[in-house]
Amino acid sequence: MSQTSKAPTRIRRGTNRVTMDDVAARARVSASSVSLFLRNPDAVSPRIAPRIKQAIEVLGYVPNLLAGSLAAARTRAIGVVVPSLSNAFFSATVAAMQKEFDRHGYQLLLGASDYDTARETGLVRTFLSWSPTALVVTGCRHDDATRTLLRQARAPVAEMWELGGEPFDLQVGFSHRAVGETLAEHLYELGARRIAFAGARMTSDLRARQRCDGLRDWLAKKGVEVFVVDLQSGASPTSGGDALGAALAGMPDLQAIACSNDVMALGVLFEAQRRGIGVPDQLAVTGFGALPFSEVCVPPLTTIQPHAATIGLRIAQELLQRLETQGDTDSTASADGAPEPQVVDVGFQLVVRQSSLTTRAVAASEVS
Amino acid sequence: MSQTSKAPTRIRRGTNRVTMDDVAARARVSASSVSLFLRNPDAVSPRIAPRIKQAIEVLGYVPNLLAGSLAAARTRAIGVVVPSLSNAFFSATVAAMQKEFDRHGYQLLLGASDYDTARETGLVRTFLSWSPTALVVTGCRHDDATRTLLRQARAPVAEMWELGGEPFDLQVGFSHRAVGETLAEHLYELGARRIAFAGARMTSDLRARQRCDGLRDWLAKKGVEVFVVDLQSGASPTSGGDALGAALAGMPDLQAIACSNDVMALGVLFEAQRRGIGVPDQLAVTGFGALPFSEVCVPPLTTIQPHAATIGLRIAQELLQRLETQGDTDSTASADGAPEPQVVDVGFQLVVRQSSLTTRAVAASEVS
DNA sequence: TTGTATGCGTTATCAC
DNA sequence: GTGATAACGCATACAA
Numbered sequence: 001m002s003q004t005s006k007a008p009t010r011i012r013r014g015t016n017r018v019t020m021d022d023v024a025a026r027a028r029v030s031a032s033s034v035s036l037f038l039r040n041p042d043a044v045s046p047r048i049a050p051r052i053k054q055a056i057e058v059l060g061y062v063p064n065l066l067a068g069s070l071a072a073a074r075t076r077a078i079g080v081v082v083p084s085l086s087n088a089f090f091s092a093t094v095a096a097m098q099k100e101f102d103r104h105g106y107q108l109l110l111g112a113s114d115y116d117t118a119r120e121t122g123l124v125r126t127f128l129s130w131s132p133t134a135l136v137v138t139g140c141r142h143d144d145a146t147r148t149l150l151r152q153a154r155a156p157v158a159e160m161w162e163l164g165g166e167p168f169d170l171q172v173g174f175s176h177r178a179v180g181e182t183l184a185e186h187l188y189e190l191g192a193r194r195i196a197f198a199g200a201r202m203t204s205d206l207r208a209r210q211r212c213d214g215l216r217d218w219l220a221k222k223g224v225e226v227f228v229v230d231l232q233s234g235a236s237p238t239s240g241g242d243a244l245g246a247a248l249a250g251m252p253d254l255q256a257i258a259c260s261n262d263v264m265a266l267g268v269l270f271e272a273q274r275r276g277i278g279v280p281d282q283l284a285v286t287g288f289g290a291l292p293f294s295e296v297c298v299p300p301l302t303t304i305q306p307h308a309a310t311i312g313l314r315i316a317q318e319l320l321q322r323l324e325t326q327g328d329t330d331s332t333a334s335a336d337g338a339p340e341p342q343v344v345d346v347g348f349q350l351v352v353r354q355s356s357l358t359t360r361a362v363a364a365s366e367v368s
Numbered sequence: 369m370s371q372t373s374k375a376p377t378r379i380r381r382g383t384n385r386v387t388m389d390d391v392a393a394r395a396r397v398s399a400s401s402v403s404l405f406l407r408n409p410d411a412v413s414p415r416i417a418p419r420i421k422q423a424i425e426v427l428g429y430v431p432n433l434l435a436g437s438l439a440a441a442r443t444r445a446i447g448v449v450v451p452s453l454s455n456a457f458f459s460a461t462v463a464a465m466q467k468e469f470d471r472h473g474y475q476l477l478l479g480a481s482d483y484d485t486a487r488e489t490g491l492v493r494t495f496l497s498w499s500p501t502a503l504v505v506t507g508c509r510h511d512d513a514t515r516t517l518l519r520q521a522r523a524p525v526a527e528m529w530e531l532g533g534e535p536f537d538l539q540v541g542f543s544h545r546a547v548g549e550t551l552a553e554h555l556y557e558l559g560a561r562r563i564a565f566a567g568a569r570m571t572s573d574l575r576a577r578q579r580c581d582g583l584r585d586w587l588a589k590k591g592v593e594v595f596v597v598d599l600q601s602g603a604s605p606t607s608g609g610d611a612l613g614a615a616l617a618g619m620p621d622l623q624a625i626a627c628s629n630d631v632m633a634l635g636v637l638f639e640a641q642r643r644g645i646g647v648p649d650q651l652a653v654t655g656f657g658a659l660p661f662s663e664v665c666v667p668p669l670t671t672i673q674p675h676a677a678t679i680g681l682r683i684a685q686e687l688l689q690r691l692e693t694q695g696d697t698d699s700t701a702s703a704d705g706a707p708e709p710q711v712v713d714v715g716f717q718l719v720v721r722q723s724s725l726t727t728r729a730v731a732a733s734e735v736s
Numbered sequence: 737t738t739g740t741a742t743g744c745g746t747t748a749t750c751a752c
Numbered sequence: 753g754t755g756a757t758a759a760c761g762c763a764t765a766c767a768a
Binding site: 063075084086088095110114125148236238266270295296 | 478
């Protein structure tokens with residue numbers, strides 16, 4: 001396929017795959033015409049267009065994005081760092097983001113930090129080597145090294161799932177403190193005064209900690225003290241059961257328990273059932289995440305719907321807009337060339353279900 | 369930073385980011401030495417090594433992988449296609465795979481096909497533009513277009529989560545028919561003769577269909593006919609409840625129901641509870657996936673553990689081995705340069721729990 | 737509109 | 753061990 005036109009003075013390796021020159025030769029046009037055709041088929045004359053098209057077809061030409069990106073000094077790759085890929089929240093966000101970016105011809109580079117800031121730094125560094133067109137990271141609390149890298153990046157930086165700190169270019173998320181406060185208010189109005197919060201690994205999961213803090217601080221103002229359980233075993237139904245045990249040990253007359261997420265809450269429900277504790281009559285239970293099972297478990301679980309997919313979609317949309325508009329009037333705000341950061345609060349939704357309704361309460365109603 | 373040494377005759381764009389030449393200039397060495405140092409620090413003399421190191425540090429040099437990959441004619445990118453990113457099975461596999469590849473400096477390019485073969489083709493085509501070092505796809509049933517692309521790819525192709533068909537280079541997965549057969553045998557030995565299978569969208573989810581077929585065919589040999597429910601609403605606890613309703617409608621004296629996955633099985637459990645059907649006394653229930661809640665729901669769910677993470681790990685390990693060994697004796701088998709395909713059956717595990725044990729049965733025991 | 741020339745930032749080859 | 757220098761495959765400024 002790839003024939004050397006002029007004998008090279010030095011031997012080179014080279015993937016002997018079909019190149020643009022091969023296509024050009026077969027179509028009897030210049031390589032630049034092929035390049036032009038690929039970018040804008042209508043820009044070449046109707047006489048050579050079909051020739052090029054056929055040559056591409058016959059040779060099975062696949063453009064080399066590496067060479068193209070190098071020459072054009074821009075890629076269509078987006079680097080994305082999430083704490084965990086197996087976490088349903090982030091995988092939903094990534095799925096939505098990937099779908100939208102894919103529609104526009106952008107490729108996702110994915111990495112998981114495992115809630116480790118050092119690994120986050122490493123991932124960002126790796127991504128930068130790929131000259132990504134944009135970067136997406138999770139949360140707004142980063143290593144100094146990471147912040148430096150992100151600041152130096154020639155690409156817009158989006159932070160997701162959390163608001164606050166010093167935004168780079170874009171933040172799409174919601175306030176986890178507000179989540180805690182909302183749950184606090186809900187439980188308080190329910191009449192609960194003996195309340196616990198069940199979390200797991202809240203030293204590294206800063207968002208869970210913020211939800212905890214929001215709940216605790218809100219209730220503190222009402223004179224209600226929250227019993228906090230922070231397990232080191234990771235969020236799972238098993239740890240949920242353990243958490244309930246710990247909470248009951250520390251606060252025997254427990255009336256309500258807010259869980260760091262639905263998975264733990266499910267464990268609490270099961271453990272309560274084992275112990276013969278009626279939910280919600282004797283104990284109100286809330287979760288976080290609105291995972292599929294939460295609406296069908298017994299009793300259905302009061303939880304927070306975090307709009308995970310919306311976050312991914314908005315991130316993609318906002319970034320795409322910036323990338324498309326990039327060619328226009330470059331000076332929007334500061335002399336740095338950096339248009340002021342944008343913060344998008346996608347909010348969340350309290351979904352009240354049976355697990356936090358007293359029997360006196362009316363039928364479960366979804367809050368919108 | 370990047371200063372033009374010799375005035376270019378033409379204006380060029382170019383990311384004015386720190387380049388290898390900048391590092392070389394600052395370290396007072398040639399670019400070749402910097403390149404060599406980056407690849408093998410011990411290959412340069414101990415006198416200039418620290419100079420280069422410092423220059424890299426001070427300038428904050430980040431190598432441009434695009435240029436490097438182009439010159440070296442090989443990348444460190446792996447293209448991965450999964451049906452869905454929000455599916456816990458695949459996200460666990462991807463997570464494990466990403467971790468292992470990351471350890472060895474490889475980058476994951478991720479795409480979701482949404483169980484659509486056309487989108488799969490598109491994703492593979494896009495990946496090929498990136499000249500990936502290897503490709504990973506899900507399942508072994510592909511479009512003709514996809515097969516052609518994969519065959520032409522200069523990179524090893526791995527198929528995961530399913531065995532069979534005509535393997536390209538590597539398959540890591542297990543037999544879904546065997547899963548169905550295992551469950552069939554389990555339920556049959558339990559004494560169940562009135563059996564249903566609850567699936568969702570089995571037209572596109574070919575692996576679920578194979579599990580269904582395996583179960584049905586095994587039981588057919590015993591003279592037992594299976595009532596199959598195939599919902600179009602996607603697998604969820606809600607659809608699980610619907611499936612139980614449909615199964616009971618079609619087979620009123622139902623004794624056992626095997627579900628396409630744990631999420632549906634959970635819905636079945638809840639629906640049975642609502643209808644006052646005792647599990648396992650009146651109805652045996654099995655799932656697939658061994659999702660976290662399956663061991664703590666009431667009753668704990670008999671299920672199949674698919675070793676999702678193992679699949680991802682093995683894929684990465686096997687591919688890495690091929691990539692490292694690539695430089696060695698290239699001819700292993702056929703003249704095509706293609707060493708014969710390797711098939712790795714990672715198996716699965718039947719986890720017997722209370723949901724499929726009659727009260728007469730002994731305490732739940734995990735089969736290993 | 738089409739072709740020509742040049743450079744994108746790196747690796748690999750070869751002479752020193 | 754070190755440094756020129758030619759590819760790598762393509763995009764783009766510019767001439768025709």
